[in-house]
Amino acid sequence: MAYVSMKKMLNDAREGSYAIGAFNIVNYLTAKAVVSAAEDLNVPVILQTSVKTVKQFGIEEFISFLRPICEMAKVDVAIHLDHCTDIEYAKKCIDAGWSSIMFDGSKTPLKKNIENTLIVKEYIAGRDITLEGEVGSIVGVEDDIVVHANDAAYANKEDCEKYLKETGVDFLAPAVGTAHGVYKGEIRLNYDLFKEIDSISPVPLVLHGGTGLSDEMFNTLIDLRASKVNISTAIKIAYCDSMYEYSSTHRDEHNPLTLDDYVYKKIYDLAYKHINFFTLRKGSVNNE
Numbered sequence: 001m002a003y004v005s006m007k008k009m010l011n012d013a014r015e016g017s018y019a020i021g022a023f024n025i026v027n028y029l030t031a032k033a034v035v036s037a038a039e040d041l042n043v044p045v046i047l048q049t050s051v052k053t054v055k056q057f058g059i060e061e062f063i064s065f066l067r068p069i070c071e072m073a074k075v076d077v078a079i080h081l082d083h084c085t086d087i088e089y090a091k092k093c094i095d096a097g098w099s100s101i102m103f104d105g106s107k108t109p110l111k112k113n114i115e116n117t118l119i120v121k122e123y124i125a126g127r128d129i130t131l132e133g134e135v136g137s138i139v140g141v142e143d144d145i146v147v148h149a150n151d152a153a154y155a156n157k158e159d160c161e162k163y164l165k166e167t168g169v170d171f172l173a174p175a176v177g178t179a180h181g182v183y184k185g186e187i188r189l190n191y192d193l194f195k196e197i198d199s200i201s202p203v204p205l206v207l208h209g210g211t212g213l214s215d216e217m218f219n220t221l222i223d224l225r226a227s228k229v230n231i232s233t234a235i236k237i238a239y240c241d242s243m244y245e246y247s248s249t250h251r252d253e254h255n256p257l258t259l260d261d262y263v264y265k266k267i268y269d270l271a272y273k274h275i276n277f278f279t280l281r282k283g284s285v286n287n288e
């Protein structure tokens, strides 16, 4: 299979009433574990990179080891830049070889968001690169781990309609009550709003803030044609906890490879159960 943009995989998902998992990977090990899980389930997957992670490695360095993982994969894989608010940084990632970009102008007024999104849209014109946009700011900062569910925000349907029409983005992430980080308090998802926005959207909708949602919530949103589900915080927790678990129970062992194997397996299992649930609509994401 191939290194691809998100276009076909998300359009197929929307038609087929399933969703593609987009996992915020943080290094080679996590990227490889996610792709291996997708290969074993024989479904496409998205390696998602936060701007902060890309900056940690450097643009060229990061893509130079991520891309071969995708090119050698037995399934279609996209590399997507998550929540980029900086147009110039997005352009650098586009030139370096990302196959998909999220330009997040949701913190600016709608008019400015549209203007800035269009700059990125024009920059990718003629290339097989997809663009995701956001309307109605999804609360929580991915690196601040706890978010109060009461702070959740909601997009306005008319704003979404105008944004979609004027920008021509490939996918839209509307704020419908999810948040980034770990939820505290009751999660209030607005399914009706999601359904309404989907009904006026010519392109697939994306669900951010997937960590902490119940199976039922995921199922309902995927039934309502959420086509991409972002999983970030769960990866961070699994990565750090498994490293701690192994190290604290193997105090006399100093073998990085067995530690990596243990962490890899935990990330693989996490990705496997999410992909199985989102794509094949089997199993559970909350079965621990």
Ligand SMILES: [Zn+2]
Residues within 6 Å of the ligand: 083, 138, 180, 208, 209, 230
């Ligand atoms: Zn997000």
